[in-house]
Amino acid sequence: xxxxxxxxPIFSDKIxxxxxxxxxxxxxxxxxxxxxxxxxCGEVITIIFDPELWKLKxxxxxxxxxxxxxxxxxxxxxxxxxxDNQINWCQAYTDDEDKRHRKHxxxxxxxxKRKKH
Numbered sequence: 709x710x711x712x713x714x715x716x717p718i719f720s721d722k723i724x725x726x727x728x729x730x731x732x733x734x735x736x737x738x739x740x741x742x743x744x745x746x747x748x749c750g751e752v753i754t755i756i757f758d759p760e761l762w763k764l765k766x767x768x769x770x771x772x773x774x775x776x777x778x779x780x781x782x783x784x785x786x787x788x789x790x791x792d793n794q795i796n797w798c799q800a801y802t803d804d805e806d807k808r809h810r811k812h813x814x815x816x817x818x819x820x821k822r823k824k825h
Contacts, residue, residue, distance in 0.1 A: 710748055711747055711748055711795075711797075712729060712730050712746035712748070712795060713746075713794065713795050714793045714794050714795060715730060715731065715732040715743055715746065715771075715790060715793055715795065716730060716731050716732065716793065717732045717734055717766070717771040717793065718731055718732065718733050718734065719734050719735075719736065720733060720734070720735060721735060721737050722735065723735055723738075723742050727742060727743060727744050727752060728744075729744050729748075730744075730746075731743060731744075732771060732790070732793075734764070734771070736757075739756065739757040739758065740754060740755065740756055740757065741754075741755040741757070741764070741773070742754050745779060745782065745784060745786055746786065746788065746795045747784045747786040749782070749784040749786075751779070751782045751783075751784065753777065753779060755773060755777065762774065762775065762777075767792075770792040770793045771790065771793055772789075772790060772791045773789075773790040774789075775789075776788060776789045776798055777789070777790065787799065
């Protein structure tokens with residue numbers, strides 16, 4: 709499968725177990741979105757909506773998610789923004805950038821959340 713250039717948002721309480729390419733499944737009740745990696749590798753990408761992680765903007769027609777989605781934990785290591793349903797591809801992180809990003813964002817936040825439980 710080739711790279712996908714846009715995602716169609718579908719809002720639902722339940723996200724299906726099998727995801728279709730080109731669909732961004734969004735559950736606001738669970739504060740999560742899932743989609744198949746737009747590079748075509750077939751990996752499931754999960755986005756957790758949290759002020760310290762990712763934010764969703766919906767204008768009634770299109771969806772944008774901030775900041776970028778860097779999939780450095782899967783083989784394709786795709787990196788992109790979702791802006792107005794469009795995939796805006798970025799350059800993959802270098803090893804040094806990856807280490808800095810992990811240190812300062814998602815991983816620091818996730819460790820902090822885990823310690824509370």
